[in-house]
Amino acid sequence: DAGVIQSPRHEVTEMGQEVTLRCKPISGHNSLFWYRQTMMRGLELLIYFNNNVPIDDSGMPEDRFSAKMPNASFSTLKIQPSEPRDSAVYFCASSLTQYQPQHFGDGTRLSIL
Amino acid sequence: GENVEQHPSTLSVQEGDSAVIKCTYSDSASNYFPWYKQELGKRPQLIIDIRSNVGEKKDQRIAVTLNKTAKHFSLHITETQPEDSAVYFCAASIGSGTYKYIFGTGTRLKVLA
Numbered sequence: 001d002a003g004v005i006q007s008p009r010h011e012v013t014e015m016g017q018e019v020t021l022r023c024k025p026i027s028g029h030n031s032l033f034w035y036r037q038t039m040m041r042g043l044e045l046l047i048y049f050n051n052n053v054p055i056d057d058s059g060m061p062e063d064r065f066s067a068k069m070p071n072a073s074f075s076t077l078k079i080q081p082s083e084p085r086d087s088a089v090y091f092c093a094s095s096l097t098q099y100q101p102q103h104f105g106d107g108t109r110l111s112i113l
Numbered sequence: 114g115e116n117v118e119q120h121p122s123t124l125s126v127q128e129g130d131s132a133v134i135k136c137t138y139s140d141s142a143s144n145y146f147p148w149y150k151q152e153l154g155k156r157p158q159l160i161i162d163i164r165s166n167v168g169e170k171k172d173q174r175i176a177v178t179l180n181k182t183a184k185h186f187s188l189h190i191t192e193t194q195p196e197d198s199a200v201y202f203c204a205a206s207i208g209s210g211t212y213k214y215i216f217g218t219g220t221r222l223k224v225l226a
Contacts, residue, residue: 031212043157043202043216056213091156098212101147104156 002026004105006092012111018080021108023092024073033093033102034067034077043091049075050098082112115140117205119217126193127225134220136203137185145206146186147214148177152199160201161188193224 005024013019025032034046047057049069057067064083069075079086089109093102116139126132138146144165149157163170163177163186170177174193179186186205190197200221204214 033212042218045213048212050212095212099145101159101162102212102214103159104149106156 006105016081021077023075025094029094031095031098035091037089117215117217123221125223132190134188138205142208143205149202
């Protein structure tokens with residue numbers, strides 16, 4: 001099992017640019033989660049998909065953030081336009097169902113200059 | 114709102130000693146409590162979890178105890194080894210049987226050789 005795969009691992013870009021983070025969940029997992037981790041706020045849930053449908057996006061900080069899951073094996077988190085305060089590590093996690101343990105990917109370390 | 118408090122924030126133990134990390138949650142409906150280990154620059158990794166219908170769960174050197182009445186749960190690591198050094202996060206589900214976790218602020222465990 002390859003686990004949850006995220007790309008890129010690191011991203012450095014200038015403020016105002018569009019940033020796209022990608023995630024491939026574990027095969028067969030029906031639930032997918034995007035988290036953000038910062039020193040100040042810890043691990044925060046941004047959005048949750050179940051069977052490719054966004055169920056809860058109450059953690060998405062602003063309209064600049066959007067997420068999609070076009071199929072069961074791929075999801076994106078987009079920030080447009082990016083700002084320095086968006087700098088963080090973004091994790092994707094998946095679980096077999098919404099009631100099963102969540103397994104995290106290796107994360108994307110995002111730096112907005 | 115829902116809250117998870119985690120103590121201590123840092124913990125140093127001698128190799129071979131035991132380590133205990135404690136968490137307190139506020140939502141009496143919480144029924145799932147995972148623990149994650151995160152090494153520097155790596156993903157949170159699920160190490161053990163417990164559901165509210167049991168009071169204790171063990172997996173080799175790791176155990177978790179749950180006191181529903183007092184709304185607290187603890188992670189116990191026995192015979193600590195240098196590779197146990199990491200940040201440990203507790204989490205509690207929000208409500209019963211939900212996907213949403215509130216994470217603790219983390220405990221940085223250092224095992225001294």
